[in-house]
Amino acid sequence: MRTHDDPxxxxxxxxPARPDGTPGGGGTARDWWEARYAERDGIWSGRVNAVLAxxxxxLPSGGGRALDLxxxxxGDVVWLAExxxxxxxxxxxxxxxxxxxxxxxxxxxxxxxxFVAADLATWSPAPDERFDLVTASFLQSWPVGIPRDAILHxxxxxxxxxxxxxxxxxAAPPHRDVPEEMRSYRFPTPEQDLAALRLDDGWDVLVAExxxxxxxxxxxxxxxxxxxxxxxxxxxxxxxx
Numbered sequence: 001m002r003t004h005d006d007p008x009x010x011x012x013x014x015x016p017a018r019p020d021g022t023p024g025g026g027g028t029a030r031d032w033w034e035a036r037y038a039e040r041d042g043i044w045s046g047r048v049n050a051v052l053a054x055x056x057x058x059l060p061s062g063g064g065r066a067l068d069l070x071x072x073x074x075g076d077v078v079w080l081a082e083x084x085x086x087x088x089x090x091x092x093x094x095x096x097x098x099x100x101x102x103x104x105x106x107x108x109x110x111x112x113x114x115f116v117a118a119d120l121a122t123w124s125p126a127p128d129e130r131f132d133l134v135t136a137s138f139l140q141s142w143p144v145g146i147p148r149d150a151i152l153h154x155x156x157x158x159x160x161x162x163x164x165x166x167x168x169x170x171a172a173p174p175h176r177d178v179p180e181e182m183r184s185y186r187f188p189t190p191e192q193d194l195a196a197l198r199l200d201d202g203w204d205v206l207v208a209e210x211x212x213x214x215x216x217x218x219x220x221x222x223x224x225x226x227x228x229x230x231x232x233x234x235x236x237x238x239x240x241x
Contacts, residue, residue: 027144029119029141029146030093033093034093034094037093037096037099038095047075047079048075048076049075049076049137049138049168050213051166051168051211052079052080052137055164055166056080056133059133062084063085065086065132066085066087066088066133067087067088067089067131067134067135067158068087068088068089068090069090069134070090070136071089071090071091071096071097071115072093074096074099074101074113076089076135077104077113078100078103078109081107081112081113084112086112086113088113088114088115089115090116090117090118092120092146093117094117096117097115097116101113120146120151121150121151124157124158125158129158130159130160131158131159131163132163132164133164133166134158134159134163135165135167135168136152136166136167136168138170140170149196152167153196153197153198155167155197156198161236162235162237163234164206164231164232164234165197165230165233165234166229166230166231167193167197167229167231168227168228170187170225170228171187171210171226172226189228190210190229193208194230194232197230197232203232203235204232204233205231205232206231206232207229207230207231208231209228209229210228211227211228212226213225213226
C-alpha cells in the first residue's frame with residue numbers, strides 16, 4: 001500500500017491519502033487496494049526508491065535488520081536484501097505481498113526477506129523485535145484513507161537503539177495531470193511528518209526537508225515536484241544504563 005513516484009511507479013498510479021486518515025470513498029482501504037492490484041499484474045516498477053538508496057549509502061555497509069512499512073510489491077525490500085539487509089515487508093494487500101514474495105524468490109534473496117499481509121493501523125512487530133532501519137516510502141492512500149500519523153508514530157517503537165527511521169512522502173502533486181479530487185489535497189510537509197512521529201529527547205533529527213525531484217506524468221512529460229524527506233536516528237543506549 002503505497003504510492004510511488006518515478007522511478008518506483010508508473011506515473012498514472014499516484015493516489016495520495018487524506019492526512020487525517022479519514023475515509024474518502026466507499027469500502028475499506030484493503031478492499032480498495034486489492035481492487036487496484038487486480039487491475040494488472042504489476043503496478044510498480046520494482047526499482048528502489050531513490051531517497052532510500054541515498055540514505056542506505058550513508059549507513060554502515062553490510063546491512064542489518066530492516067522493516068518496510070507499506071512495502072507494496074517489494075521493490076525496496078528486494079533491493080535492501082540485495083545489499084545484505086534482512087528485511088521484513090508489511091502491506092495491507094495480500095496480492096501485493098504475494099507478488100513481493102515472488103520478486104524476492106526471483107532475485108534469489110528469499111532467505112533474507114519476510115512479508116506480512118497486515119493492516120498497519122493495528123499491526124506492530126513482536127515486542128522483542130527491533131530494526132536498524134524502518135522505512136515508509138510514499139505511505140499514502142486515496143480515496144480510502146489510513147491513519148497515517150498514528151502509523152508513523154507507532155513506527156518509532158520498532159527502531160533499535162542506534163537505528164534510523166526514514167519517512168518519504170509526496171509533498172506536492174506528483175505530476176501535472178492529477179485527478180480533480182487531488183487538486184485541493186493538503187500534502188504533508190516535512191514539519192508535519194516530523195511532528196507525527198512525536199519524538200522524545202532520545203532521538204536526533206538528521207534530515208527534515210523538501211527534496212526537489214523530476215517526475216514523469218501520464219503524458220510522458222517531465223516536470224519538477226518535491227518530496228518530503230524525514231530521517232531520524234534513535235540514540236544508542238548508554239553503556240551501563
